[in-house]
Amino acid sequence: MSKINKSKVLELVSFYGADLKRWPSTQRQAGQIWLDKNPALAQEILADAIILEQALNTISAPASNTILLQARILREVTHTAQEGIPYEIAANDTAPTLQALTVFSAWKAVAATLLLTTGMGFGIGQVAAADTSYVSAEALLSISMQSGYAETDLYGDGV
Amino acid sequence: MNGTHSASGSNDPPDITLGLHKTDPDADILPDLAHGKPAALSALMDRHLKAVKATAHYMLGDEIMAEDIAQEVFLRAWKHAPNWQPGQAKFSTWLHRVTRNLCYDRLRKKKEIYRETVPDMVDESPEASQVLQDQQNHSAQKSKIENALANLPERQRMAITLCHFQELSQIEAADILEVSVRAYESLLARARKNLKEQLQSHKSELLES
Numbered sequence: 001m002s003k004i005n006k007s008k009v010l011e012l013v014s015f016y017g018a019d020l021k022r023w024p025s026t027q028r029q030a031g032q033i034w035l036d037k038n039p040a041l042a043q044e045i046l047a048d049a050i051i052l053e054q055a056l057n058t059i060s061a062p063a064s065n066t067i068l069l070q071a072r073i074l075r076e077v078t079h080t081a082q083e084g085i086p087y088e089i090a091a092n093d094t095a096p097t098l099q100a101l102t103v104f105s106a107w108k109a110v111a112a113t114l115l116l117t118t119g120m121g122f123g124i125g126q127v128a129a130a131d132t133s134y135v136s137a138e139a140l141l142s143i144s145m146q147s148g149y150a151e152t153d154l155y156g157d158g159v
Numbered sequence: 160m161n162g163t164h165s166a167s168g169s170n171d172p173p174d175i176t177l178g179l180h181k182t183d184p185d186a187d188i189l190p191d192l193a194h195g196k197p198a199a200l201s202a203l204m205d206r207h208l209k210a211v212k213a214t215a216h217y218m219l220g221d222e223i224m225a226e227d228i229a230q231e232v233f234l235r236a237w238k239h240a241p242n243w244q245p246g247q248a249k250f251s252t253w254l255h256r257v258t259r260n261l262c263y264d265r266l267r268k269k270k271e272i273y274r275e276t277v278p279d280m281v282d283e284s285p286e287a288s289q290v291l292q293d294q295q296n297h298s299a300q301k302s303k304i305e306n307a308l309a310n311l312p313e314r315q316r317m318a319i320t321l322c323h324f325q326e327l328s329q330i331e332a333a334d335i336l337e338v339s340v341r342a343y344e345s346l347l348a349r350a351r352k353n354l355k356e357q358l359q360s361h362k363s364e365l366l367e368s
Contacts, residue, residue, distance in 0.1 A: 014351060015344040016329075022322055024329050051362065052355055055304045056323050061216040061225075066208045073204065073230050074197055077237045082195050 004030040006038075010045060018049035185250040192240040200237055207251055208233065210325060211258050217320040218262035219269070220309050228261045248334060255321075255335040263313055300361070307357040315350035322347055 009031060016022040020031055035042040183189075185206065191199035211232050215225035235257055236250075243250065308316060314336065321332035333343035 014348045016322060016347065017351065022326055048355060049351070052351060052358070053323070055358060056308075056319075056354075058301055059217075059304050059308065061213040061324070062222065064222070066204070066212060066229075069212070069226050069229060070201065070204050070208060073208075073233050074201060076230065076234060077197055077200060080234060080237060082193075082238055082241050 004034045006034075006041060006045075009034055009042075013045055013049050017053050018046040019053060183245065183249045183251075186245075189240065189243060189245075189250060192236070193243060195241075200233065203236065203250075204233055207254055211254060213324060214255065214258050214317075214320055215262055217308065217324055218259075218313070218316060219265060220305055224265060224269075228258060228265065231261055232257050249331075252331060252334050256337065259317055259335060262317070266313055303361055304358065307354050310357060311350055311353055315346050315353060318343060318346035319350040319354070 004027065008027075012023055012027060012031060016024075020028045020035075023031055035046075185203065188199045188202050192203060208229060212225050212229040215228035216222060219225055219228070232254055236254060243253075248256075308319070311319065317336060318332065321327045321335060322329075325332075327335070329340050329343060333340045336343055336346070338346070
């Protein structure tokens with residue numbers, strides 16, 4: 001365990017903030033022991049850093065699921081050649097793989113069916129708002145390919 | 160995916176399993192990705208898309224732009240996978256570097272950051288007004304913090320994003336920024352100092368919240 005003192009703690013807080021989970025792993029244990037042994041000093045040292053961290057936490061990125069974005073990217077790569085591979089070969093290699101993607105494991109198929117049903121019942125635009133994090137992008141892409149939904153149907157207007 | 164894909168013809172991509180970074184957590188995916196298998200890209204996105212998109216979100220302050228950046232990052236991963244040369248960096252580090260560079264480019268082009276506007280009042284009952292007032296206060300406060308982050312120089316913003324929001328180790332973050340750990344820590348210290356100075360006048364509001 002590394003040695004630590006007040007000036008080292010001050011330095012680490014100025015870099016990594018008040019939450020020890022962001023400190024270098026080699027310093028965490030020693031840092032925690034020092035903070036526990038010096039509660040008054042710890043409070044003084046950490047106060048401003050805690051306020052800043054709480055402020056930053058209020059602007060956390062929306063925890064949106066990325067399933068539609070994944071499907072969009074997968075759709076895009078079917079038209080994108082890889083470097084060093086002639087497009088025809090890449091395309092030939094890709095086509096059967098995409099077909100293979102239509103074969104899901106059972107739970108994915110059930111989840112995909114539920115998703116599609118939800119989309120038909122309440123408007124496909126609401127699919128984006130639903131919690132679909134358990135459905136794979138391949139499943140959604142496959143639904144799109146099999147059902148013939150246009151891209152705008154899946155993504156909604158303007159996406 | 161077993162990571163043992165081998166080249167079988169003159170048109171095949173180079174066998175990237177040779178010398179593959181042994182500690183790279185994505186080593187199992189890269190050979191299939193290099194051979195143009197969309198399932199490998201899907202697996203890669205399962206692991207990294209959220210982080211890439213979140214980084215772009217914090218850098219640009221805009222969800223739509225963040226999605227565009229994320230799409231471009233993974234398209235580049237797809238295109239360049241056959242030429243990937245495993246070395247010192249992990250593949251995820253490369254993804255974040257591409258994200259960083261695309262965000263820097265976008266920031267240079269962008270003149271104004273889109274800010275969400277407060278919605279119009281539709282219910283004028285006292286209860287609704289109070290709720291709306293609270294929402295406006297929260298929104299205004301959030302906006303101040305977002306502005307403070309947006310006002311940081313781009314390298315400082317990237318450093319605070321990797322440390323605070325992505326919670327990456329200092330070695331990995333320094334690697335993404337292509338600087339030494341010491342330089343990364345210096346960026347972090349300046350970023351925190353800068354944010355504190357910008358938010359100093361709102362300290363009491365932040366404490367109340």
